[in-house]
Amino acid sequence: MKELLVEQEKNNKIYGYARCSTNETKQDIQRQVRELKELGATDKTIYTEYESGAKRDRIELNRLLEVIQNGDTLVTTEVSRISRSMKDLIEILDILKDKMVKVILGSFTLDFRNGDVDPMVKAMVNMLGVFGEMERDITSSRVKSGLENAKANGKKLGRPNTTIDNIPNIFLKYYPRYKSKKINKAELAKLCKMSRTTIYKYIRLLE
Incomplete structure (x- = not known):
C-alpha cells in the first residue's frame, strides 16, 4: 500500500478518492x-x-x-471507501471497466486498461463488498435496537432542530464568499463538503 505506483504514461493521471461517513468535526x-x-x-x-x-x-x-479517462488510475485506501453496498460497488466497477482504467482498492488491483482482470482478485473484491454491506446492516440493526430501547425508556429521540447558533463553522467560513457572489451554491457545497440540500437549509436560516 505504501509503495508508489508504477510511473504512468505521460498523459495519464492518478486519481484518489477519500470518504468518511461523518463530518470533519468527528472523523479525520x-x-x-x-x-x-x-x-x-x-x-x-x-x-x-x-x-x-x-x-x-x-x-x-x-x-x-x-x-477519469482511459488509461488513468483510481486509488482508494480500501474497498469500503468506494461503497458499502454490493450492488453499488458492482455498478461503479462496471463504469470504471467501461472507461478502461486501473483501480486500486487497498491491497487489491483491478486493471481494466487492457480488459484483462484476474478473476480471483475480482472475486475477493466482490466478497469484501458483501462483508462491507453485511457490517453496515448489522450496525444499522444495532442502532435501531438501541433507539427502540431508549424510546421504551422514555428518552426523547431525533436530531435537535438546526438554528443559526449551531450552523457549522466551515459553512460560516465560506458563506461570505457566496454572499459576495464570488462562488455559487454548488461551489459552496463543495468547499463545505456538504450536500446542496444542507447548504440551502443553512442559507435560508441566515437569509
Whole structure:
C-alpha cells in the first residue's frame, strides 16, 4: 500500500478518492489523503467527501467518475471507501471497466486498461463488498435496537432542530464568499463538503 505506483504514461493521471461517513468535526479524512498522495495522487486529483458508503449518489464520487479517462488510475485506501453496498460497488466497477482504467482498492488491483482482470482478485473484491454491506446492516440493526430501547425508556429521540447558533463553522467560513457572489451554491457545497440540500437549509436560516 505504501509503495508508489508504477510511473504512468505521460498523459495519464492518478486519481484518489477519500470518504468518511461523518463530518470533519468527528472523523479525520487526512489520513486517507496522506496515503493517497503516497500512491501518486495530488491535491488536484484527490476527491474527498463526508457521505455514507451506502449512498450511491455522492457529489464528489460522481464528479470523479466523470473526469477519469482511459488509461488513468483510481486509488482508494480500501474497498469500503468506494461503497458499502454490493450492488453499488458492482455498478461503479462496471463504469470504471467501461472507461478502461486501473483501480486500486487497498491491497487489491483491478486493471481494466487492457480488459484483462484476474478473476480471483475480482472475486475477493466482490466478497469484501458483501462483508462491507453485511457490517453496515448489522450496525444499522444495532442502532435501531438501541433507539427502540431508549424510546421504551422514555428518552426523547431525533436530531435537535438546526438554528443559526449551531450552523457549522466551515459553512460560516465560506458563506461570505457566496454572499459576495464570488462562488455559487454548488461551489459552496463543495468547499463545505456538504450536500446542496444542507447548504440551502443553512442559507435560508441566515437569509
